[in-house]
Amino acid sequence: QAADALKSIARRQDLKAQVERTPALNGLLRRAAARYVAGDSREDGIEAGRRLLGQEYAISLEYIGENTQDAEACEAAAEELAALVGELWRLGMAARVSFDLSHIGLAADDELAVAQLLGLARRARGTGIELFVSMEESAKTDRILAVYKRAAAEEPGIGITLQAYLNRTPGDLAGLEGIGGPVRIVKGAYREPEEAAIGRSEALNERYLSLVEAALAQGRRVSVATHDETLIEAVAARGWIGQGLEFELLYGIRPDLAGRLKAIGYPVRVYITYGDEWYLYLCHRIAEFPPNLYRAIADIAGG
Ligand code: FDA
Numbered sequence: 001q002a003a004d005a006l007k008s009i010a011r012r013q014d015l016k017a018q019v020e021r022t023p024a025l026n027g028l029l030r031r032a033a034a035r036y037v038a039g040d041s042r043e044d045g046i047e048a049g050r051r052l053l054g055q056e057y058a059i060s061l062e063y064i065g066e067n068t069q070d071a072e073a074c075e076a077a078a079e080e081l082a083a084l085v086g087e088l089w090r091l092g093m094a095a096r097v098s099f100d101l102s103h104i105g106l107a108a109d110d111e112l113a114v115a116q117l118l119g120l121a122r123r124a125r126g127t128g129i130e131l132f133v134s135m136e137e138s139a140k141t142d143r144i145l146a147v148y149k150r151a152a153a154e155e156p157g158i159g160i161t162l163q164a165y166l167n168r169t170p171g172d173l174a175g176l177e178g179i180g181g182p183v184r185i186v187k188g189a190y191r192e193p194e195e196a197a198i199g200r201s202e203a204l205n206e207r208y209l210s211l212v213e214a215a216l217a218q219g220r221r222v223s224v225a226t227h228d229e230t231l232i233e234a235v236a237a238r239g240w241i242g243q244g245l246e247f248e249l250l251y252g253i254r255p256d257l258a259g260r261l262k263a264i265g266y267p268v269r270v271y272i273t274y275g276d277e278w279y280l281y282l283c284h285r286i287a288e289f290p291p292n293l294y295r296a297i298a299d300i301a302g303g
Contacts, residue, residue: 016279032296033282036252037064038274042084045274048251049088049095057262057270058246060096060132061088064275065103071112078104078116082123089127096159097124098132098271101144113147121155130182132159137190138166138197145172152180161225163188164208165197173214182221184248185211187228189288205231209238216243223248223269227257241266253285 019026038048042063049059063081068074081099088095097120104120105112117133124131133148135141148160159181162169165188173183185208188197198204208231215222221244224235232247246267249258262268273281286292 019279028300029279029282032299033278035295035299036250036273036285037278037281038251038272040276040278041274042080042087045084045272046087046091046093048272048274049093050091052270052272053093055262057258057268058094058096060098060248060269060271062098062134062271062273062275063103064273064277064281066100066136066280067102067107068104069107071105071108074103074105074108074112074116078120081120085120085124085127085129085131088129094128096130096132096269098134098161100134100136101147102136102140106140106143106147110143110147113143114150117147117151117158118154121151121158124157125155130157130159131155132182132184133161135161135163135186135188138168138192141166141168141172145175149176149179157181159184159223161186162211163197164211165199165204166192167196167198169211170207170214173211173218177218182223182244183215184223184225185215186225189284205234209234212240212245213238216240216245220244221246225249225271227254229257232257232261236266250285253289 019029038044045061045063049061052059061084063077063084065077068077081097081104085097088097101113101117104116120131133144135144148158152158156179160176161184162173163186187200187204187208198207205228208226212222212224212235223246224232225248226232227249235241235245246269247261248269248271251270251272258268258270282296286296
């Protein structure tokens with residue numbers, strides 16, 4: 001319930017405006033967000049990416065945003081992503097660019113989302129920059145998959161994120177047979193109806209592993225996107241590393257674990273975010289793992 005409350009706080013535009021109008025509060029929360037968000041600007045994201053590439057991590061970059069309803073704002077978000085792709089290419093940086101479809105059109109209209117996704121894919125074609133669709137609440141899963149399938153039929157390199165906690169996901173993965181590119185498997189970050197999903201448990205980890213196995217069997221590259229060490233060890237024990245599998249962790253979360261996995265020689269990608277919606281992202285990370293609230297207070301006090 002606390003997690004739900006935080007997520008609704010994140011989406012309250014009046015609170016966000018209040019934070020923006022109150023420089024002292026804004027400054028304090030920014031200090032806490034700095035652990036998870038590279039900065040406000042594209043340059044900040046690219047700079048963090050350059051640093052991590054220098055340390056031999058692969059990188060993903062996300063321009064933070066979701067549920068954008070206004071068509072002009074969707075257009076602006078897609079333009080920012082296209083500029084990001086162009087800049088990464090100009091700098092010769094290998095990267096993955098991730099985004100919510102609801103940031104670039106899905107919240108307004110499915111056709112807009114398809115057009116934006118295809119436009120971005122054409123921009124990314126031949127650059128070596130990989131586009132990756134994030135997965136949102138289950139109320140949107142059908143539409144996200146439908147938009148993805150239409151775009152991937154024309155631009156097969158686009159990747160998609162699948163959530164192991166949803167009971168429907170094994171079927172969704174089977175339904176992608178022969179379509180599209182790499183997959184990222186995550187546990188899932190939203191509060192879902194009881195009949196739709198399972199909670200954090202051994203059963204969830206078992207399902208996670210069977211999804212990884214099924215995706216590899218489809219010949220896909222797979223990102224195991226988790227900070228769960230037990231799950232990571234189970235993946236490693238199955239001997240799947242070296243078959244197009246990598247680990248992917250969020251920037252600022254368990255950097256010790258990312259470093260250890262890299263030192264063993266496993267491929268590790270770090271998922272970096274940037275943008276002025278850092279407040280939304282901070283609330284999401286605290287909701288996902290409430291002890292982060294204490295960390296945030298310590299970051300504020302110590303900064
Ligand atoms: P779990 O929640 O079981 O946590 C295991 C351990 O990891 C915890 O005990 C703690 O030690 C550590 N940990 C986890 N979260 C932490 C946090 N926020 N702060 C500090 N420590 C933490 N979700 C989604 O629904 N759609 C999506 O598109 C994506 N995309 C995505 C990309 C990438 C690269 C990652 C890593 C994650 C996502 N997620 C996501 C989020 C994902 O669904 C999930 O909520 C988080 O990864 C947390 O779950 P874990 O798998 O880490 O395990």
